[in-house]
Amino acid sequence: MGSLVKDYFARRQNLPPDKIFHVIVAPCYDKKLEALREDFSPALHSYRGADCVLTSGEIVQMMEQSDLSVKDAAVDTLFGDLGEEEPRRHDGASSDGHLAHIFRHAAKELFNEDVAEVTYRTLRNKDFQEVTLERDGEVLLRFAAAYGFRNIQNVVLKLKRGKFPYHFVEVLACAGGCLNGRGQARAEDGRADRALLRQMEGIYTSIPVRAPEASASVQALYQEWLGGADSPRAQEALHTAYQGPGRPASSRDIKW
Numbered sequence: 001m002g003s004l005v006k007d008y009f010a011r012r013q014n015l016p017p018d019k020i021f022h023v024i025v026a027p028c029y030d031k032k033l034e035a036l037r038e039d040f041s042p043a044l045h046s047y048r049g050a051d052c053v054l055t056s057g058e059i060v061q062m063m064e065q066s067d068l069s070v071k072d073a074a075v076d077t078l079f080g081d082l083g084e085e086e087p088r089r090h091d092g093a094s095s096d097g098h099l100a101h102i103f104r105h106a107a108k109e110l111f112n113e114d115v116a117e118v119t120y121r122t123l124r125n126k127d128f129q130e131v132t133l134e135r136d137g138e139v140l141l142r143f144a145a146a147y148g149f150r151n152i153q154n155v156v157l158k159l160k161r162g163k164f165p166y167h168f169v170e171v172l173a174c175a176g177g178c179l180n181g182r183g184q185a186r187a188e189d190g191r192a193d194r195a196l197l198r199q200m201e202g203i204y205t206s207i208p209v210r211a212p213e214a215s216a217s218v219q220a221l222y223q224e225w226l227g228g229a230d231s232p233r234a235q236e237a238l239h240t241a242y243q244g245p246g247r248p249a250s251s252r253d254i255k256w
Contacts, residue, residue: 001024001049001050002022002048002049002050003049003237003238004078004221004237005020005022005049005078006020006022006047006048006049007225007237008078008221008225009078012078017047018047021051021052022049022050022051022052023050023051023052023053023054024050024052024053024054025053025054025055025056025059026053026054026055026056026181026183027055027056027178027179027181027183027184028055028173028174028178028181028182028183029055029182029183030173031053031055031183032053034053035048035049035050035053055181055183055184056183056184056185057183057184057185057186058183060185086208087207088207088208088209088210088215089204089207089208089209089210090209090210090211090212091104091118091209091211097145097170097172097177098170099118099131099143099145099168099170100118100131101211101212102143102168103115103118103131103133103141103143103168104118106141106167106168107133107140107141110140110141111133111135111140111141113133113135113140115133118131119131120145123144124151124154125151127145127146127147127148127151127175127176128144128145128146128147128151128154129144129145130142130143130144130145130166131143131144131145141167141168142165142166142167143166143167143168143169143170144166144168144169144170145169145170145172146169146170146171146172147171147172147173147174147175147176147177148172148173148174148175148176149173150175152171152173155169155171176197179197179200179201179204180197222234225237226238
């Protein structure tokens with residue numbers, strides 16, 4: 001998103017990146033740390049992709065303290081030709097994961113198999129699930145979704161023991177996924193509001209699904225901005241290479 005705003009959008013507006021203040025609203029406090037990392041995308045030319053990260057819970061607090069209310073308004077877009085097109089979402093069990101999309105893509109590209117329905121099989125608990133592609137009794141692809149630190153720990157132990165059967169693992173720190181992120185609005189006692197979580201899940205699943213590659217705007221972005229989906233430019237702008245664990249040097253200055 002940082003590349004999209006500070007590079008593509010900046011070019012369209014004929015603005016230098018340092019003249020754009022980019023704020024991201026996220027369900028997770030860790031996004032603040034990610035924004036502070038020194039792993040700049042080459043496409044940003046040493047500019048940070050995000051200048052400020054606020055959690056959705058912080059937005060609620062700011063609105064309450066300032067006596068602001070939510071008003072219905074048209075959704076702005078980086079693309080000037082979309083008008084008031086209603087939002088679309090990617091296919092998946094929740095707001096965060098892209099496992100289903102990647103699974104379908106891999107099945108088609110690697111084995112020429114069209115997967116209509118992605119079936120999740122629950123393993124240890126509801127936050128550790130498995131998806132497989134089989135043909136003639138042979139498992140061609142085995143994906144897993146591991147949400148929450150207990151399940152992540154089990155994944156790491158399997159890796160260390162060399163008993164890891166998965167080709168792809170989707171890892172999310174929060175049990176229940178990003179809708180249950182610690183940065184979301186909480187109940188007065190600080191705990192997750194289960195009724196609110198169910199309401200958010202219902203709203204999310206009601207949004208129509210559209211595969212990213214079916215979007216004309218996405219296709220235009222790849223061609224006009226990045227020079228193709230597999231170009232070096234796309235690799236620079238859309239991928240991040242993390243150098244390893246550790247606190248960012250400037251993390252001590254975080255104003256939580």
